[in-house]
Amino acid sequence: MAMKIPFSCVFASDEDFAYPASELNSHGPHVFGWRSKIDSNNGADKSPKEIVLKFHFPAKIYKIQVLAHQFLIPDRIDLFINYSSKSATPSSQTFEYIGFISLSPASENFQSRELQSISIPEKLATHLKLRMTSPHPNKLNPHNQLALLAVNVLGEEFRPNDLNHLKIKQNDEENIEIGLSSITDDLSYCMYVEESICDIVRQLEQLKQRAVEDERFEYARKLKLCMNCLRTVGERLGRYSLSKRQSVQKEDFNTARLRKEQMELYKKIVFEKLELEKLLERDGLLVENDICSETYAQKPQLPNAPTLVEVSKYLENLKSxxxxxxxxxxxxxxxxxxxxxEIPQSPQLRCKSNCDQVAKTSSSPRGSPNTGSLRRRNKSAPRNSNYDHDEREIPTLRHSxxxxxxxxxxxxxxxxxxxGRSKLNDREKRQASIPILVFGIDIVELFYSRQFQDREDALTQLRDILKNEEKPEFGYNKTTRGATILLHRAVRDAVFSVFSAAAETIRCLFCEFIPGKVSNSEVARCVDKLLPELLSKSGDPSPRVHNLAQHTILYIAACNEVKEQNLVAPSLSRPVTNGTHPRLALSRLQMLEQLILSQGINNEKQSGMTCRILSEVGIQGIQHSHENVRKVAERILIAVYKVNARLIRKQLPPDDEITRRNLLYRQLFTEFDKIDIQRKREMLNERKANTLEFTMPEYSSSETSGGESSSSRTLRNVEHKNVSLVENVKTLRINSNRVSSPTPFNQQRNRPQNHQILKSKSGQSIKDFERQETFKCTFCDYIAFSNHELDYHYYRQCPYLVKCEYCNDIIKINDLNSHLLSECEKTKDFVKCDVCRDAVLATELLEHKKESHCRILTSGIAKCPLCHENIYLPDDGGYERHISIGCPKQKRKVAK
Incomplete structure (x- = not known):
């Protein structure tokens, strides 16, 4: 009989942080499944996604089930298996292809999920690989994501003595119908029924098989009816479990607690109604199960589930x-x-029906205690040791x-x-002895309170103390130490509002209180206590938590006292390994990249920002399994390469054809080549400008007496000329009539001039060389030898400029949208898109919003006005990098 084969996900080529591949390890209503990350390139990334599952033991595989998402549906799923005695994940070449599953497009309501099953000949395997292709396009999947809600593998555990039998069955081509050992192993059952109910149903199935073998048919009939009812109950409890998980994610813990109590109460009511304890026969065979009872005379009617209001009232009554x-x-x-x-009976839940109460009083089990003045309505009935707490009568006092x-x-x-506040115990008082001395017992009790509002108030009071300009009573060092102890507790708080207030207080401590007042040793002690907690928070699954933690760490690193002692960078520049969680590795590398941009690369060994340390971090990062981590590591290596290219080349594999077959190294070496070409171009331009030393000519008095003539011209100021050429950097206007038919450069340079004798740096004289002035392009560092040549370069050649199609003005590419909205002659025809903020013709706005490039951009990302591709870090050279790589819509190319 086939059973569910447990497995663990050991590899995923792509995953969304909120929907990791580990969600596939378990089945139930509360799981969200795996989902690929958002495709920011609008479908450009069409590479297949792979997931590798490792079974907990070698197994003979009979059947594979896949439950698809309602609208994030892959077109096809290819299946591969592998048998390996090693614990490591096998290579892709060792997998055997066994078939594929085709999934249908989404339905009209986008609510139905497709369950596909594939039966295979008996195969021995330890790993299963799923390869998914591009998704079915639909309106609810604009980012081309893929998703799987669950994967189920059915088979039997492999034993070594079954090897010969396996070989015989593999040669047999007959298709044998797979029988399940339990209905709970089927994916359509376990995905919608609560896990504890699945366990009970599994036990009841085993009891039913045993009852059939023993010919206890009445008992088997009761078990069958009970299992049918439990499936309905399990589906309802599954919905409650999903609602509880959603409440926890929203941090609505009160509702989550009520959901938990609701589930427990409903299970208790149903189990009593179905007489589950009798059916399970935990203490041995019961003759009552072989006799027809009133409960199972027909299909039992299930009671209604209690509402959250009823659960809340029940808990209040229980507490009283x-x-x-x-x-x-x-x-x-x-x-x-x-x-x-004797007081009246304690309140009952309204969800219990009258038939439940009658059945409970008429058939009470044995062993009921008789304490105080408790009375039994049916004195002939046996006593029940498990008598329901709600049915007891509570005595009370009479006198006033x-x-x-x-x-x-x-x-x-x-x-x-x-x-919600309690007095501090001895251990807590010892831990908070310094804060109690500095701030007082009241504020410390608020930090230790069970109410999160009290903890928020405590952090607000602490910020007010730190912002006070007067010198503290116990000095700056001791106040910092006391605040650090309290903030160390607040940073670990699970409530986001408290953590947010703690992060704001930390920024106040390092940006306003510490500078120029606290000793270096106390600052180091403070950072050593708070930084590890913030680093752990930077790997939190919630985006708002890890983003806030990253910003707080960068605020700490910007403090002068912290920067001088190099307290943050060494912790961030530790090499990341494949064992480092992707979220934590990505956060550390992103913060390290920001430190490189803000503080630069340092030559001090203890700074943690030397070229050697950063290169080691980058090389370890590009070998990480997560794509986003590799991208940040590539940018770090490129930044270090601009400073020390020889060191990077030395630590990487040799730049040859074999190495460039690897896509990762090919992209990296391509970026290095562009940097080398740019560096060589700058060196050549420098040599052109500095090769010759001009000497001023001597003129006779007769030539100068007539006033200013052409022969009395002096060298013009290059900087002044550049400013005059580009008076407005945002919008560069050049008269199109002036350069409509520019003179060729060679004709310009051959115009008659006064030939002078010039000397080079080597002292050799150069004759018949006209004295020329050099003009440098403001945007791409191009060197021109005449004003007219520089104008021609701006109008025709500079890759960072573009000509407006509507007014023929020359505009910087990143300012094209603002030009069309405010400066162009056709400004009235343009409107700003409220989604992507682009300048769009008013007549084409509706069609524009339907385009894929009309999207909302996050902070730190811009969009090229020409090709609409994302530009990362636009204020830190993002546009220059985009143009140097090659904008497909820019006809002007960077000179190689």
């Missing part, structure tokens, strides 16, 4: 009942005990003075619960 018991014990100790009156005493105790308990 426990409090009454405690008050009764206190009254006994104080001598105020009096006669007892006792009631007043209990009421005072109740009010005192209610005030303490509402306030």
């Amino acid at each position: 009942t426990e409090q009454s018991n405690e008050e009764m014990q206190a009254a006994k100790l104080t001598g105020h005990q009096s006669n007892f009156n 003075h006792t009631n007043e005493f209990l009421r005072e105790c109740h009010h005192q308990h209610t005030d303490d619960a509402t306030r």
Whole structure:
């Protein structure tokens, strides 16, 4: 009989942080499944996605099931298996292709999920690989994502003595129908039924098989009816479990607690209704199960589930009942005990039907205790040791003075619960001895409070203390130490609002309180205590948490006292390995890249920002399994290459054809080549400008007496000329009539001039060389030898400029949208798109919004006005990198 083969996901070529491939390891209503990351290139990335699953033991595979997403649907899934006795993940060449699964496009309502199953000849395997191609396009999948909700593998555990039998069955071509050992192993069952119910159904199936073998048919019939009812119950509990998980993600812990209690109460009611404890026969065979009962005379009617309001009322009544018991014990100790009156029965849940109560009172199990004045309606019935807590009658005190005493105790308990604060115990007082001395016991109790509002108030008070300009009573060093202890506790808080307030307080501490006031040793102690917690938060699955942690660390690194002691960079520049979690590795490399841009590369060994250390980090990063980590590591290597190219070349493999077959190294070496070409071009331009030393000519008095003539011209100021050429950097205007038919450069240079004798740096004279002035392009460092030549370069050649199609003005590429909206002659015809902020013709706005390049851009990302591709870090040379790589819509190319 086939059963579910447990597995773990060991490799995924692509995954979204919120939907990792590890979600495929378990089945249930609460799982969200795997999802690929968003394709930011609008479908440019069409590479297949691969997932490798490793079985917990070698198994003979009979069947594979796949549950697809409702609209993120791959077109095709190819299946490969591998048998390996090693624990490591096998290479892609060792997998055997066994078939594929084709999935249908999404339905009209985008709510149905497709379950596909493929039966295969009996195969021995330890790994399963799924390769998915491009998705089915639909309106709900604009980012070309792929998703799988669940993967199920059915088979049997392989034993060595079964090897010969396996070989015989592999040669047999007959298709044998696969029988399941349990219905709960099927994916259509376990994905929608709560896990605990699945376990119970699995036990009932085994009991049913045993009952059939023993010819206990009435017992088997009861088990079958019970399993059918439990499936309905399990599906409802599955929806509650999913709602509970969503409440936890929203940090609505009160609703999550009520959902949990609702599930427990509903299971308790249903189990009592179905007499589950009897059917399980935990203590041995029960003759009652072989006799027809009223409950299973027909299909049992399930009770309604309690609502959250009913659950809340039930918990309040339960709390008041426990409090009454405690008050009764206190009254006994104080001598105020009096006669007892029987009070009405404690409130019942409205969800319990009358038939449940009748069945419970008429058929009470054995062993019910008789304590106090508890009465049984049916005295002939046996006592029940598991009698429901809700059915008990609670005694209370009669006299008024006792009631007043209990009421005072109740009010005192209610005030303490509402306030949520408690006194610090001895251990907490020892931990917070310095904060108590510096800030007082009241604010420290707020930090240790169970109410998150109190903790937020405490952080607000601490910020006000740190912003106070007066010198603290206990000095700056001791105040910093006390604040560090409290912030170390607040940073680890699970509530986001508290963590956000703690991050704001940390920024206040390092940006306003510490500079120029606190000693270096105390600053180092503060960073050593807070930095590890912030680094762990930077790898949090929630984007708002890890982004806030990254910004807080960068604020700390920007503090002068921290920068001088190099306290942050060494922690970020530790090499990342494949064992480092992708989120944590990506956060560390992103922060390190920002430090390179803001602080630069340092030559001090202890700074953690030397070329050697950064190159080691980058080389380890480009070997990481996650794509985003590799991209950031490439940018770090390129930044170091601009400073020390020889060191990077030395640590990388040799630049030959074999190495360039690897896509990773081919892209990296291509970027290096572009940097080398640019560097050589700059060197050649420098040599052109500095090769010759001009000497001023001597003129006779007769030539100068006539006033200013052409022979009395002096060298013009190059900087002044560049400013005059580009008066407005944002919008460069050049009269089109002036350069409509420019003179060729060779004709310009051959015009008659006064020939002078010039000397080079070597001292050799150069005759018949006209004295020429050099003009440098403001944007691409092009060297021109005349004003007219520089104008021609701006108008025809400079790759960072473009001609406006509507007014023929020459504009910087990154300012084209603002030009069309405010400066162009056709400004009235353009409007700004409210989605992508581009300048669009008013008549084409609706069609523009349907285009794929009309998208919302996040901070730190711009869009090329010509080709609409993303440009990362536009303010830090992003446009220059984009043009140097080659914008497909820019006809002007960078000179090689």
